[in-house]
Amino acid sequence: MSDLRVHVEGVGLWSPQLADFAALRSVLAGETPAPAPVRPAAATLPANERRRAPASVLLAIEVAGQAVAMSGRDAATLACVFASAHGDQPITDYMCATLARAPAELSPIRFHNSVHNAAVGYWTIATGCHAPSTAIAAQAASFGAGLLEAASQVLADERPVLLVCSDSEGSGPLTEVTGSNQPFGCALVLAPAASAATLARLDLRLVPPQPDDALPEPLAAWRRTNPSASSLALLALLAGNAGSCRLAAAPALGLQIAMEKVA
Amino acid sequence: MPHVMTPLAVTAHTATSALGHGLDAQLDALRGERSGLRPNDFSSAPLACWIGRVDGLETAALPAALASWDCRNNRLAWLGLNQDGFLDRVHAARARYGASRVALLLGTSTASIGATEEAYRRLDADGGFPDDMLRAAIHTPHSLAAFVAAALALEGPCLTVSTACSSSAKVFASAERMLRLGLIDAAVVGGVDTLCDSVLFGFNALELVSPGPCRPFDAARNGISIGEAAGFALLERIDAAPDATRLLGYGEASDAHHMSTPHPQGLGAELALNDALARAGLDPAQVGYINLHGTASQKNDEVEAALVGRAFPATTRASSTKGFTGHTLGAAGIVEATVALQAIEHDLVPGNLGVDTPDPICGAQFAWRNEQRHIDVALSNSFGFGGNNACLAFARAGFAA
Numbered sequence: 001m002s003d004l005r006v007h008v009e010g011v012g013l014w015s016p017q018l019a020d021f022a023a024l025r026s027v028l029a030g031e032t033p034a035p036a037p038v039r040p041a042a043a044t045l046p047a048n049e050r051r052r053a054p055a056s057v058l059l060a061i062e063v064a065g066q067a068v069a070m071s072g073r074d075a076a077t078l079a080c081v082f083a084s085a086h087g088d089q090p091i092t093d094y095m096c097a098t099l100a101r102a103p104a105e106l107s108p109i110r111f112h113n114s115v116h117n118a119a120v121g122y123w124t125i126a127t128g129c130h131a132p133s134t135a136i137a138a139q140a141a142s143f144g145a146g147l148l149e150a151a152s153q154v155l156a157d158e159r160p161v162l163l164v165c166s167d168s169e170g171s172g173p174l175t176e177v178t179g180s181n182q183p184f185g186c187a188l189v190l191a192p193a194a195s196a197a198t199l200a201r202l203d204l205r206l207v208p209p210q211p212d213d214a215l216p217e218p219l220a221a222w223r224r225t226n227p228s229a230s231s232l233a234l235l236a237l238l239a240g241n242a243g244s245c246r247l248a249a250a251p252a253l254g255l256q257i258a259m260e261k262v263a
Numbered sequence: 264m265p266h267v268m269t270p271l272a273v274t275a276h277t278a279t280s281a282l283g284h285g286l287d288a289q290l291d292a293l294r295g296e297r298s299g300l301r302p303n304d305f306s307s308a309p310l311a312c313w314i315g316r317v318d319g320l321e322t323a324a325l326p327a328a329l330a331s332w333d334c335r336n337n338r339l340a341w342l343g344l345n346q347d348g349f350l351d352r353v354h355a356a357r358a359r360y361g362a363s364r365v366a367l368l369l370g371t372s373t374a375s376i377g378a379t380e381e382a383y384r385r386l387d388a389d390g391g392f393p394d395d396m397l398r399a400a401i402h403t404p405h406s407l408a409a410f411v412a413a414a415l416a417l418e419g420p421c422l423t424v425s426t427a428c429s430s431s432a433k434v435f436a437s438a439e440r441m442l443r444l445g446l447i448d449a450a451v452v453g454g455v456d457t458l459c460d461s462v463l464f465g466f467n468a469l470e471l472v473s474p475g476p477c478r479p480f481d482a483a484r485n486g487i488s489i490g491e492a493a494g495f496a497l498l499e500r501i502d503a504a505p506d507a508t509r510l511l512g513y514g515e516a517s518d519a520h521h522m523s524t525p526h527p528q529g530l531g532a533e534l535a536l537n538d539a540l541a542r543a544g545l546d547p548a549q550v551g552y553i554n555l556h557g558t559a560s561q562k563n564d565e566v567e568a569a570l571v572g573r574a575f576p577a578t579t580r581a582s583s584t585k586g587f588t589g590h591t592l593g594a595a596g597i598v599e600a601t602v603a604l605q606a607i608e609h610d611l612v613p614g615n616l617g618v619d620t621p622d623p624i625c626g627a628q629f630a631w632r633n634e635q636r637h638i639d640v641a642l643s644n645s646f647g648f649g650g651n652n653a654c655l656a657f658a659r660a661g662f663a664a
Binding site for chain 1: 308379390397409417418441443444461464531
C-alpha cells in the first residue's frame with residue numbers, strides 16, 4: 001500500500017484554553033495566550049440558530065468555520081466528515097434522565113438535536129452545502145478514524161474535505177463512563193493537490209497499533225481530558241516545520257503521519 | 264460528475280428483523296406479503312403504537328468471552344451475525360486476506376443507548392451508574408462496531424457511521440473508497456439498531472409515530488412504525504466471486520434544508536440518486552426496482568414519490584418495505600439493501616405493504632402488490648435527519664450497464 005498524501009489548507013481549534021490554532025502555536029512557543037471565551041462564537045451560524053443550537057454544535061461549527069476561513073474555500077463545496085466519540089453528552093444525559101423520570105415529557109427539539117449528525121446537519125444548512133456529509137464515531141480513535149475516512153474521500157473522489165473532530169464535556173452520571181472533563185474540538189481542510197493555500201503535506205500510512213506519542217505539558221494533560229484531544233499530537237506537529245506522529249485509527253490499527261510544512 | 268466505479272462483489276449478506284432471523288425468513292414474509300409489525304409491547308410504559316420487534320433477544324445471551332458487551336443492541340448484532348453462514352464467510356475472508364486487511368464499517372443511529380437508559384433508571388443511591396452498568400464501552404455510539412470487531416477478531420479500519428436513518432447505507436460508500444485505494448481487500452458493512460425509549464418517545468414527541476401499523480405512500484398515512492434489525496454484507500473485489508451480485512454504485516448528498524424535515528423538492532435525495540446512477544454508469548430506464556425510503560411520514564413520502572415520478576419510467580418498479588419491517592432507523596439502509604439484493608436474486612418485486620388508498624401523487628412506477636419479474640438492477644434509498652441522503656445501486660453478475 002502506498003502512502004495516502006493529502007494537503008492541509010486550514011486548521012481550526014477550540015478548547016477552554018485554546019481559542020484557535022494560533023493559541024496552540026503560542027503555547028508551544030512558551031507563551032500564555034488569552035483563554036477562549038466561555039462559548040464558542042460559531043459565527044457561521046445565523047443568529048437565531050446560534051441561540052438555539054446546543055453547545056456541541058457551537059463547538060463543531062466554531063472549529064469548522066476557523067479551518068474553512070483559513071483555507072479560503074467556499075464551505076458549500078466541501079464534503080464533510082464530522083467525528084465525535086460521544087456526541088452531545090449534555091443531551092444524552094438529559095434524554096436518559098427524562099426517560100427514567102417522565103418519558104412522555106421528552107423534548108422533540110432535544111431529540112432531533114441528539115442525533116450524532118446534528119452538528120454536520122446544522123453546518124450543511126448554515127453553509128448551503130449539498131456535498132456528501134457524514135458523522136462518525138470510533139471511541140478513543142475517533143480523530144484517527146475520522147482522518148482516515150476524510151483522507152480516503154479526498155483521494156478516492158479527488159475533492160477537498162472538511163474534517164471536524166469534537167467532543168463536548170461530560171454531564172451528569174454519564175461523565176463517569178465517558179471521561180470527558182472539558183470540551184475540545186479541531187478541524188482540518190484537506191485537499192488532494194498542492195495549491196497556494198497549502199500549509200502542510202501529510203503522508204498517512206496504516207501501521208500496527210502503537211502507544212501514544214509523548215507530548216509536552218500542558219498538551220499531555222489536555223489530551224487526557226477529552227477523546228477528541230488525541231488530535232493534539234498532529235496539531236502540535238502542524239505548528240512546527242516537519243516531523244511525524246502516530247495516532248490510533250482503531251484499537252488494533254495505527255496511523256503513521258509524516259508532516260512537511262509547505263507555506 | 265464522479266467516475267464510473269469498478270463494481271464490487273457482495274459475497275455474503277444477511278438480515279434479521281421483525282420478519283424473522285435470516286434471509287429465508289425475510290424472503291418468506293415478502294413472498295407471503297406478511298407484515299412483522301405488532302402492537303407495541305416494548306418497555307414498561309408502552310406508547311400506543313405498532314413496532315417491528317425481533318423475537319428471542321431476551322434469552323439470546325452472548326458467548327461468555329463476549330459477556331462484557333451484553334446489551335440488547337449487541338445481542339441483536341450477534342444473532343444477526345449467526346444467520347446465513349455469515350460468520351463463516353467473514354472467517355474465510357479474514358484467513359484469506361489477514362485480519363488487518365478487512366475493514367469493519369457499521370451504521371447505527373442509537374447503538375446501545377438502551378443500556379445507558381437502563382443505567383439511568385437504576386442509578387445508585389449516590390447517583391452513579393450501578394456496578395453492572397459501569398462498562399464504558401457500551402455507553403458510546405461505537406459500542407456496536409467495537410463489539411463486532413471483537414466478535415469477528417478483525418483488525419482493519421473500524422468505523423461507526425451515525426447519520427440517523429442513512430447510516431448503514433453510507434458504509435457501502437466508505438468501503439468502496441477504502442477498497443479502491445488499496446487500504447483493504449474486503450469489508451464487513453452493515454448496521455444494527457434496537458428498540459429503546461429514546462427513539463420510541465423521541466419520534467412520538469415529534470408527532471411522527473402512527474398509532475397503527477405504518478402505511479407508506481397511503482393517502483391517509485399518519486406516521487412511522489419503529490422497528491429493530493441487524494444486517495450485514497461482505498464486500499470483496501469481483502475476482503473473488505465473479506458470480507456474486509454486485510455493488511454497482513452509491514450516491515451521497517446533503518439537503519442543506521432542515522434538521523428534521525426533508526427538502527420540499529427532494530434536492531438532496533435527487534443529488535444522491537444522480538450520484539449513484541453516475542458511479543454505476545446507469546441510465547434510469549435500466550433500473551428494474553427501487554426500494555424506497557418510504558417511511559409513511561407525510562413529508563418523506565410526498566417528496567420521494569415526486570422524485571420517482573420525475574426520474575423514472577413506469578417500467579421501473581418501486582415500493583417501500585417498511586410496512587413489513589417498520590422503520591429500522593440506522594439499520595434501514597442495510598436491511599433494505601438486502602431486500603434489493605433479494606429482488607435481483609429471486610426476481611421478486613415486493614409490494615408496498617400496508618396501503619388501502621394509494622396517494623394520488625404516486626405514479627405508475629409503484630408496485631402495490633408483489634410482482635414476479637426479472638430484475639437486473641435494484642436501487643435502495645435511505646434518507647436521514649439532518650438532510651442526509653444516500654442511494655445504493657446493485658446489479659446481477661454479468662449485467663453490463
